Amino acid sequence: MHFSSALDRPKGKSYFLLWRTVFAVGLVLVLWGMYAASTSVDYIWRWNRVPQYFWYTEVKDIRASLEGEVRAVERSGATATVIIEGPGGEEERYDVPAATLRVRKGDFISPGDSLATESHSRPGLLLEGLWITLKVSALAIVGGIVLGLFTGLARISVNPALRWSAVTYIEIIRGSPLLVQIFLWYFVVGTLVNKILTKWGFNPIDPLWYGVVALAIFTGAYVAEIVRAGIQSVHRGQMEAARSLGLTYAQAMRRVILPQAMRRILPPLAGQFISLIKDSSLLGVISIRELTKASREVVSSSLQPFEIWIVCAVLYLVLTFTLSLFVQHLERKAI
Amino acid sequence: MPIISVRNISKTFYLPHPVHAVREVSLDIEPGETVVVIGPSGSGKSTFLRCLNRLEYADSGSIIVDGVDILDPDCDINAIRAEVGMVFQSFNLFPHMTVLENLNLAQQVVRKRSRTEAEKRSMELLHKVGIADKHAVRPDQLSGGQQQRVAIARALAMDPKIMLFDEPTSALDPEMVGEVLDVMKQLAREGMTMVVVTHEMGFAREVADRVLFMDHGVVLEEGTPEHFFTNPQHERTQEFLSQIL
Ligand SMILES: Nc1ncnc2c1ncn2[C@@H]1O[C@H](COP(=O)(O)OP(=O)(O)OP(=O)(O)O)[C@@H](O)[C@H]1O
Ligand SMILES: [Mg+2]
Numbered sequence: 420m421h422f423s424s425a426l427d428r429p430k431g432k433s434y435f436l437l438w439r440t441v442f443a444v445g446l447v448l449v450l451w452g453m454y455a456a457s458t459s460v461d462y463i464w465r466w467n468r469v470p471q472y473f474w475y476t477e478v479k480d481i482r483a484s485l486e487g488e489v490r491a492v493e494r495s496g497a498t499a500t501v502i503i504e505g506p507g508g509e510e511e512r513y514d515v516p517a518a519t520l521r522v523r524k525g526d527f528i529s530p531g532d533s534l535a536t537e538s539h540s541r542p543g544l545l546l547e548g549l550w551i552t553l554k555v556s557a558l559a560i561v562g563g564i565v566l567g568l569f570t571g572l573a574r575i576s577v578n579p580a581l582r583w584s585a586v587t588y589i590e591i592i593r594g595s596p597l598l599v600q601i602f603l604w605y606f607v608v609g610t611l612v613n614k615i616l617t618k619w620g621f622n623p624i625d626p627l628w629y630g631v632v633a634l635a636i637f638t639g640a641y642v643a644e645i646v647r648a649g650i651q652s653v654h655r656g657q658m659e660a661a662r663s664l665g666l667t668y669a670q671a672m673r674r675v676i677l678p679q680a681m682r683r684i685l686p687p688l689a690g691q692f693i694s695l696i697k698d699s700s701l702l703g704v705i706s707i708r709e710l711t712k713a714s715r716e717v718v719s720s721s722l723q724p725f726e727i728w729i730v731c732a733v734l735y736l737v738l739t740f741t742l743s744l745f746v747q748h749l750e751r752k753a754i
Numbered sequence: 755m756p757i758i759s760v761r762n763i764s765k766t767f768y769l770p771h772p773v774h775a776v777r778e779v780s781l782d783i784e785p786g787e788t789v790v791v792i793g794p795s796g797s798g799k800s801t802f803l804r805c806l807n808r809l810e811y812a813d814s815g816s817i818i819v820d821g822v823d824i825l826d827p828d829c830d831i832n833a834i835r836a837e838v839g840m841v842f843q844s845f846n847l848f849p850h851m852t853v854l855e856n857l858n859l860a861q862q863v864v865r866k867r868s869r870t871e872a873e874k875r876s877m878e879l880l881h882k883v884g885i886a887d888k889h890a891v892r893p894d895q896l897s898g899g900q901q902q903r904v905a906i907a908r909a910l911a912m913d914p915k916i917m918l919f920d921e922p923t924s925a926l927d928p929e930m931v932g933e934v935l936d937v938m939k940q941l942a943r944e945g946m947t948m949v950v951v952t953h954e955m956g957f958a959r960e961v962a963d964r965v966l967f968m969d970h971g972v973v974l975e976e977g978t979p980e981h982f983f984t985n986p987q988h989e990r991t992q993e994f995l996s997q998i999l
Contacts (some may be wrong), residue, residue, distance in 0.1 A: 664860035665836030
């Protein structure tokens with residue numbers, strides 16, 4: 420959507436052509452500059468080393484543990500069973516993938532000989548980190564929405580206890596650094612809670628949950644202000660019309676005010692959640708291996724900092740951009 | 755027995771600066787009566803009307819609506835409001851709902867009607883106000899006159915005993931005033947109890963059983979339309995009528 424373009428002199432076709440070209444040329448220049456810089460710098464780029472940190476395949480030998488002769492190989496589908504008979508007549512069976520079989524009936528086997536190979540693949544550190552970031556952010560977003568909605572409603576309540584509680588919460592959380600809040604939740608609250616839990620015979624809570632709580636409470640304070648502003652932007656007459664029909668305050672809020680406020684709440688909410696995803700990178704300090712901490716570990720083992728940090732940034736972009744698109748979709752639906 | 759009985763109510767607003775919007779007003783309204791309230795801007799007409807369904811809480815006095823003292827903090831005000839329809843100057847339709855949903859909402863939530871029942875009643879009323887064909891559109895697709903007729907239908911959908919109108923035609927283009935007044939006239943003929951704040955003197959003359967003239971928060975003069983338009987007693991009334999007619 421263009422902002423009040425009709426208020427100025429109408430723009431011709433050539434206007435748009437010119438400035439689109441300017442943008443394209445600018446983009447090409449920037450990309451070329453980055454490429455030139457990357458080749459001139461004294462750094463060996465090894466992009467081929469990156470994929471293994473996403474998906475890691477490990478090939479392992481299946482080894483015999485006794486000396487003897489292969490008495491039989493029984494194939495059934497993709498697996499084969501190798502039966503080895505030792506000198507004393509004892510027997511051992513190995514189930515192996517048929518495709519990688521290295522022995523035949525009658526072969527003589529020494530202990531430690533490889534019968535076949537088995538490959539295991541598992542997600543690499545970066546993918547695991549991405550998953551943790553996604554999980555922590557999603558949980559904190561849900562928590563932040565619930566907390567923010569109720570705090571926003573409390574903030575405009577006539578009940579002084581509710582209103583002042585909301586104001587206190589909002590001001591304290593917005594006024595202190597998130598990093599400090601994370602430390603407090605983990606090292607102070609977390610230590611206390613976990614001590615009490617272990618004393619009573621329960622398992623201590625995983626650091627991840629303290630991280631989620633810290634982020635949800637931090638986001639809730641901002642969401643509350645967004646919700647409040649959204650509700651107050653709905654015309655007063657809407658509440659009056661709903662109440663004059665006999666709806667209660669809560670019914671009017673839910674059926675009339677909040678659906679309209681939603682449209683005005685969504686855009687700033689998207690910004691808030693994008694911040695939250697990026698802020699989750701601070702959780703590395705309480706040993707949650709989210710994307711940034713995972714990247715740091717990969718950098719120290721791969722010694723390819725340029726590629727890894729670039730990939731890390733791109734992964735955050737994928738998350739935030741997806742969220743952005745999703746909220747825009749909701750916005751269109753909310754008319 | 756009057757369906758609305760108002761005794762000595764007053765209302766003062768303290769912010770931004772103290773205004774005595776309504777002072778010691780008393781009024782009895784019989785079932786089926788149409789009362790028209792006129793008066794200059796800022797004379798307290800809206801405030802008085804809004805006191806009748808407690809959109810404004812009167813400071814003192816008593817208001818009995820359909821047998822219930824609505825200034826009693828323990829009364830079930832939502833039940834009373836369901837019996838008192840209100841139509842606003844600025845329509846106040848719910849923009850996120852279709853016309854039909856606007857009419858259904860309170861029927862389902864407050865009157866606990868099923869969706870089918872509510873839709874049946876809604877469509878009857880939309881036919882009555884002449885916009886049944888627009889039932890599926892959003893209010894912003896309608897003209898002002900159509901929106902106000904939907905707003906009237908929305909209030910009527912609750913099958914109220916009383917209807918309050920606060921300058922229902924003041925926000926309309928002149929050519930749309932008639933269509934809304936026609937609906938109101940029909941309602942009055944059907945025996946609805948109505949309190950109407952308006953500047954439409956023609957409507958007052960034709961439909962009102964009683965006309966009230968308010969100025970500075972007090973009812974200065976009260977009487978039949980004939981009395982009012984042919985023989986007003988009060989100097990302020992004469993002045994107001996000479997300006998407006
Ligand atoms: N919510 C409010 N807060 C403060 N003052 C108010 C409020 N509502 C009304 N007033 C004041 O009370 C007085 C009466 O207002 P009211 O709206 O009842 O007048 P009215 O007769 O309906 O006028 P109009 O013809 O302009 O609608 C005015 O001086 C107005 O400024
Ligand atoms: Mg008014």
